Amino acid sequence: MKHTFPWAMAARTLFCAWLAAIGLAAQAHAEDGYDLWLRYRPLDAAAQRTYRSAAVELVTPAQRSPTLEAARQELERGLAGMIGRAPADAPRWRRSGAVLLGTPENTPDIAALNLDLSALGDEGYVIRSVEARGRRAIVIAANTDIGALYGAFHFLRLMQTGAPVAALDINAAPRVQRRLLNHWDNLDGTVERGYAGHSIFDWHLLPRWVDPRLIDYARANASIGINGAVITNVNANAIALTRDYLARAAAVADALRPYGVRIYLTARFSAPVEIGGLNTADPLDPAVQAWWRAKVADIYQAIPDFGGFLVKANSEGQPGPQDYGRTHAEGANLLADALAPHGGIVMWRAFVYSAENAVDRTMQAYDEFAPLDADFRENVVIQAKNGPLDFQPREPFSPLFGAMRHTSVMMELQITKEYLGLATNLAYLGTLWEEVFDADTFVEGEGSTVGRIIDGRVRPMRITAIAGVSNIGASRNWTGSHFDQANWYAFGRLAWDHELDAEAIARDWAAMTFTPAPAFVEPAVAMMMDSREAVVNYMTPLGLTHVMATGHHFGPGPWVDNLSRPDWNPYYYHRADAAHIGFDRTASGSNAIAQYAPSLAARFADLSQVDEAYLLWFHRLPWDYRMASGRTLWDELVARYTLGVAQVRDMRATWATLAPMIDAERAHHIGGFLAIQEREAQWWRDASIAYFQSKSGRPIPDGFAAPEHPLAYYESIQSYYPPGWPGVTAAPFRNSHAIGAAE
Numbered sequence: 175m176k177h178t179f180p181w182a183m184a185a186r187t188l189f190c191a192w193l194a195a196i197g198l199a200a201q202a203h204a205e206d207g208y209d210l211w212l213r214y215r216p217l218d219a220a221a222q223r224t225y226r227s228a229a230v231e232l233v234t235p236a237q238r239s240p241t242l243e244a245a246r247q248e249l250e251r252g253l254a255g256m257i258g259r260a261p262a263d264a265p266r267w268r269r270s271g272a273v274l275l276g277t278p279e280n281t282p283d284i285a286a287l288n289l290d291l292s293a294l295g296d297e298g299y300v301i302r303s304v305e306a307r308g309r310r311a312i313v314i315a316a317n318t319d320i321g322a323l324y325g326a327f328h329f330l331r332l333m334q335t336g337a338p339v340a341a342l343d344i345n346a347a348p349r350v351q352r353r354l355l356n357h358w359d360n361l362d363g364t365v366e367r368g369y370a371g372h373s374i375f376d377w378h379l380l381p382r383w384v385d386p387r388l389i390d391y392a393r394a395n396a397s398i399g400i401n402g403a404v405i406t407n408v409n410a411n412a413i414a415l416t417r418d419y420l421a422r423a424a425a426v427a428d429a430l431r432p433y434g435v436r437i438y439l440t441a442r443f444s445a446p447v448e449i450g451g452l453n454t455a456d457p458l459d460p461a462v463q464a465w466w467r468a469k470v471a472d473i474y475q476a477i478p479d480f481g482g483f484l485v486k487a488n489s490e491g492q493p494g495p496q497d498y499g500r501t502h503a504e505g506a507n508l509l510a511d512a513l514a515p516h517g518g519i520v521m522w523r524a525f526v527y528s529a530e531n532a533v534d535r536t537m538q539a540y541d542e543f544a545p546l547d548a549d550f551r552e553n554v555v556i557q558a559k560n561g562p563l564d565f566q567p568r569e570p571f572s573p574l575f576g577a578m579r580h581t582s583v584m585m586e587l588q589i590t591k592e593y594l595g596l597a598t599n600l601a602y603l604g605t606l607w608e609e610v611f612d613a614d615t616f617v618e619g620e621g622s623t624v625g626r627i628i629d630g631r632v633r634p635m636r637i638t639a640i641a642g643v644s645n646i647g648a649s650r651n652w653t654g655s656h657f658d659q660a661n662w663y664a665f666g667r668l669a670w671d672h673e674l675d676a677e678a679i680a681r682d683w684a685a686m687t688f689t690p691a692p693a694f695v696e697p698a699v700a701m702m703m704d705s706r707e708a709v710v711n712y713m714t715p716l717g718l719t720h721v722m723a724t725g726h727h728f729g730p731g732p733w734v735d736n737l738s739r740p741d742w743n744p745y746y747y748h749r750a751d752a753a754h755i756g757f758d759r760t761a762s763g764s765n766a767i768a769q770y771a772p773s774l775a776a777r778f779a780d781l782s783q784v785d786e787a788y789l790l791w792f793h794r795l796p797w798d799y800r801m802a803s804g805r806t807l808w809d810e811l812v813a814r815y816t817l818g819v820a821q822v823r824d825m826r827a828t829w830a831t832l833a834p835m836i837d838a839e840r841a842h843h844i845g846g847f848l849a850i851q852e853r854e855a856q857w858w859r860d861a862s863i864a865y866f867q868s869k870s871g872r873p874i875p876d877g878f879a880a881p882e883h884p885l886a887y888y889e890s891i892q893s894y895y896p897p898g899w900p901g902v903t904a905a906p907f908r909n910s911h912a913i914g915a916a917e
C-alpha cells in the first residue's frame with residue numbers, strides 16, 4: 175500500500191485552494207471591459223426579490239424570428255445574471271409575474287391586450303405593467319420584432335439601473351430613422367483615427383470565419399438603438415466593391431441582421447476605372463452609369479437589405495465628380511440612381527475643402543453645397559460634420575444645418591477622439607453632442623435647433639440620419655479606454671433621441687458599466703460631465719481651434735506654419751502676433767457669420783453677446799481685450815489653460831475615491847490613463863502658454879506658474895508613432911524630447 179505523506183495532503187489542499195483562486199481570478203478577469211454596459215451582474219438581494227416576482231414566466235411565441243430569438247436570449251441572459259435564474263419559457267400567459275414579449279401578430283396574449291401601438295412606427299415599443307384576468311404581467315410590445323428587441327434591452331436597463339418596475343408605462347420611438355456607426359476601418363485591418371487596436375472586421379478571414387465578437391458588437395449596438403454600420407473607411411478602397419469582398423461583407427451583414435444592424439459601404443468614386451476596367455468615372459458617361467447599376471445589383475444579390483453608400487469625394491485627395499468638371503450633385507445622383515430601384519440611399523459627405531480656394535476653410539462646405547439644394551435626388555442625404563471645420567473639441571454648429579430646404583442633411587459626429595486626446599484622455603462627449611443638438615439655428619425663428627432640423631421637425635426631411643465615427647477596435651475592452659465606452663453608448667442613445675439628457679445617459683452608463691451604487695454613480699457622473707470642458711480648457715480655450723501637432727494630431731502644435739496648405743497649419747486659425755489673436759469671421763474679416771441666420775449672425779458678431787466659448791473663433795482681438803471676468807484676454811487664456819489641468823487633477827482625485835468601489839482591474843486601468851491625461855494636459859498648457867507668450871510678450875499673471883520649459887523644448891517634441899495615423903511610418907529622426915524627459 176502506498177503511503178500518503180502529510181506533504182501530499184498539504185499539496186492537495188494547496189491544489190484545491192489554487193483551483194478556487196483560479197476560479198476567482200477567472201471571475202475577476204471577466205471585468206476586463208468586454209461586457210460593456212451589458213454585464214448583468216447579480217443585483218442586491220432586495221432588488222432581486224422585487225424583480226424575481228415580476229419575471230416568473232417569459233411569454234414569447236413558439237415560432238420565433240432570429241430577432242425575437244435574440245430578444246428572448248438577451249432577457250434570459252440578463253435575468254439569469256441579475257436575479258440568478260431565467261424565468262420559465264411559455265408560449266401563453268399562465269402565471270402572475272409574466273414578461274410578455276412580441277408583437278400583436280405573433281403573440282396572442284399581446285393581441286388580447288389591445289394596446290395602441292400606432293405611434294410607435296417600425297422600431298418603437300411599449301413597456302407596460304398590465305393586469306388581466308387577475309394576472310400581473312409586464313408587456314414589452316412593438317409592431318415589429320426589432321421593436322421588441324429594443325424594448326427588451328430597455329427593460330434590462332431598468333433592472334440594471336435599479337429602476338422600479340411596478341407601474342411601468344413607457345413608450346419609445348426613435349426621432350431619427352438611420353442611426354449609424356461609420357467605421358474608418360481599412361481592408362488591411364488598420365483603423366484611421368482608431369485608438370483601440372485593429373479593426374473588428376477581419377477581411378482576410380471573412381467570409382469563412384465570422385468572429386463571434388461581431389455578435390456581441392451587434393448586441394451592443396441594438397441595446398442602444400444603432401441600426402446601421404458603414405463598415406469601410408470613407409477614404410475608400412475600391413477593392414471593397416469586388417465580388418470577392420462583397421461576399422465577405424455579406425457574411426458580416428448576415429451576422430448583424432438579427433440585431434437590426436444593416437450594413438453600408440463606402441464607394442470610391444473612381445471604382446469604375448480601378449476595378450471596372452473603364453477609362454473614366456465621369457458621372458454623365460452612360461458606361462459609368464451602367465457599371466454602377468450592375469455593381470449595385472450585385473451588392474443587393476449578396477446583401478438584400480444593403481443600406482447604401484457613404485461617399486467622400488473631392489476631399490483630401492479622394493476622387494470625385496469634380497475630376498470630370500461635374501458637381502457634387504451630379505456625382506451623388508449617379509450612385510443614387512443605381513441604388514433607388516433597391517431602396518438604397520447615398521450619404522454624400524459635405525467635408526470638402528480645396529487647396530486652391532483661398533476662402534476661409536470653415537465656409538467652403540456651405541459655399542459648395544447650399545447652391546446645389548435643388549439638384550439632389552430624393553435618396554441622397556448630405557452628411558455634414560457637427561461643426562464647419564473638423565471635429566474640434568469645440569466648434570459652433572455647421573451652418574449647413576438649416577441651409578438646405580429641398581435636400582436631406584444628416585449629422586456626422588466623431589466618437590473616436592482624434593482631437594480630444596486619443597484614447598487616454600477622459601472626455602465624455604455626451605455634453606459636446608448635446609450642445610450641438612440644442613444649438614439654435616434660428617432659420618425658422620427661435621427654437622429651430624440643430625436637433626429639430628435633422629429630425630425633420632423644423633422642415634420636413636425625407637431621410638433623417640445621424641452617424642458617429644466609431645471608436646471601436648479589437649481591444650479587449652472595445653474602445654481602448656473604459657470611459658470611451660461611454661461615448662459609444664451616449665452616441666447610440668442620443669442618435670435615438672437627441673433630446674435625452676447627457677447627464678441621465680451618463681448615469682445609466684455608469685450604473686450599468688460599474689455599479690448602480692449612488693456613492694459611485696454620482697461622483698463618476700459629475701466627473702464625466704466636466705471632462706469635455708476640461709479638455710477644451712487645456713487644449714483650445716476661448717474659441718481657439720485646430721492647434722494640434724501635424725498628421726497624427728497628438729499633442730499641441732500651435733506654432734506649426736510650414737505645411738503646404740495654409741489651412742492645414744494651426745497658425746492659420748489663430749494668427750497670433752504681438753498685438754492680436756483670433757480669426758475675424760465678422761464682416762470685417764472672412765464674414766463666415768453671414769452663413770448663419772441673420773439674427774444669430776448679429777449675435778456672433780457682437781462682442782457683448784457672443785459666448786466667450788466662441789470668442790476667438792469669430793473675433794480677432796487685442797491681448798488686453800477685457801473679458802467678462804475682468805481679466806485681460808491674455809490673463810484669461812493663461813487662467814483657462816491652468817484650469818484645464820486643475821480639472822484633470824480633480825478627476826484623478828475623484829477617481830482615487832471611486833476606484834475601491836469597483837473591480838481592481840478596470841480601476842487600475844482608468845487610474846493609469848488619468849495619470850497620463852494629467853501629464854498631457856500639463857504639456858498642452860505649458861506648450862500653448864510658452865508659444866502664445868512668445869507672441870504676446872506679456873508676463874505670466876500673478877499666481878500662475880510659468881511653463882516648465884522654454885518654447886524650443888515643446889517645439890522639439892516629436893511623437894513618432896501615435897496610433898490611428900498611417901501617414902508617417904518612417905519619420906526622420908531628429909533630436910527629440912520625450913514628454914517630461916527632463917524629469
Ligand code: GCW
Pocket residue numbers: 358366367408409486490525564565592
Ligand atoms: O479629421 C480628418 C481626419 C482624416 C479623415 C477626415 C475625414 C477619414 O484627420 O483622417 O479622413 O477628417 O473626415 O474625411
